[in-house]
Amino acid sequence: MKLAILSRNPRLYSTRRLVEAGRQRGHVVRVLDPLRCYMRIDAGRFDLRYKGRTLSGFDAVIPRIGASVTRYGTAVLRQFELMGCHTPNPSDAILRARDKLRAHQLLAAHGIDLPATVFGDNPDDTADLLALLGAPPHVIKLNEGSQGAGVMLTEKLSASQSVVEALRGLYASFVVQEFVEEAQGADLRCFVVGERVVAAMRRQAPEGDFRSNLHRGGQAAAATATAEQAAVAVRAAATLGLAVAGVDLIGSARGPLVLEVNSTPGLEGIEQVSGVDIAGAIVELVACGAVNRKHSGRRAAP
Template sequence: MKLAILSRNSSLYSTRRLVEAARERHHSVRVLDPLRCYMRISARGFDMHYKGKPIADYNAVIPRIGASVTRYGSAVLRQFELMGTYTPNPSVAIARARDKLQCHQLLAAQGIDLPATVFGDNPDDTADLLSMLGAPPHVIKLNEGSQGSGVMLTEKLSASRSVIETLRGLYANFLVQEFIEEAAGADLRCFVVGGRVVAAMRRQAPAGDFRSNLHRGGSGTAALATAAQQAVAVRAAQVLGLGVAGVDLIQSQRGPLVLEVNASPGLEGIEQSTGVDIAGHIIDHVAGQAQPLRQGRRRKLG
């Protein structure tokens, strides 16, 4: 298999592990900075160059696109798709996952439970918007935040209004959610590859914080996801169209709730906590799916 990995930094742990796993399996692999890929688009075909030379005939591409370059990185990934290259996470699926509002709407429409969420634009509607959610505490999230950034907890109604007014003054897009107190600052990261959970990690927020993200000082330990948790995680990834995803769940009195679906989940924390060769699982899945596309047939986007 001729494999490309879209990543801005080849020395990052996740990128390095994918390269190592691919080479251990005797695949040809190259890391491409998506911002150095440029495209020609015409009715007669699709072409792409990288640092002055044409790139083509890749069987598969694994996107490791950071949130800051989502738009351009997705365009590059889409160009690969139009050139007949398989990807486990299509550009349209990444866009769905990165937009928290769209992600929540799509999951809820399929009956996948999540914390109750409200969203509004006009300042005149703030009081009624919060009444639709219920009494605080409230969790306020930037729509395109990541790794726990842009997530705030407000314990009083006046604080919720103040934060909302500030964010609107900055023209920021945000969501407001119910706070699940019984989760006690813990969540479960389920790593989904090819329609199954290959590893799970329990993350615990540090003292004085409610965010369990490892980048925010949270701790991670290996966990065994229940059948119900695995089913929710797999279904959430499938609804968004992701073959590789990190699905974050919290346990509530009404069962597991989806907090977030990550289209470029990091490997370092969960591989080190669980000892599972997740990079290997990803490469094996991609290799198995990419084989039928070796003749360069164009994929249908959707």
């Protein structure tokens, strides 16, 4: 198999591990910076070039597209798809996951539980919007934030109103959610590959914070997802159309709640604490999908 990995930095742990896993399994692997890819689009014809050379012959592509390049990165990925390449995470699925509001609406529509969430646009509706959610504490999240950035906890109604007004003044898109106190600053990252959770880790927020992200100082430990947690994680990823995803769950009195579905989950923390070869599992899934695509008669990249 000829495999492309869309990544801006080949030295990143996750990218390096995917390259290693692919080459160990006999595949030809190439890392491509999506911002150096450019394309020509004609009726029924889709071409891609990279640093002056034509990109051709790829069977599959693994996207490692950062949030800051979502729009262009997904356009490049879509071009690969139109050229017949298999991908575990299609461009439209990544766009669904990156938009927190859209993702929450889709998950809720499929009966997947998550913290109660409100969203509004007009400043005149702020008081009623917050009343619709209930009494603070409130969690306010930027709609396209990642790694815990742009997530705030407000403990008083006046603070919630002030933050909402400030964000509206910046024309930022955000959602407001209930604060689930019984989670006690911990969540469970379930790494979904295909139709199963291949690894899980429990993350605990540092003292004085409620965000458990490792980039924010959270501590991680190996964990085993229960059958209920694993089922919720797999359903959440499938609902958004992702075959590879990091699904963050928190415990609550009403069962596991989905906090977020990450379409480009990092491998470093969870591989280190779990000891699982997640990169290998991803490559094997992608190779199987590429083979099935060829056998189904769909054209691979020219």
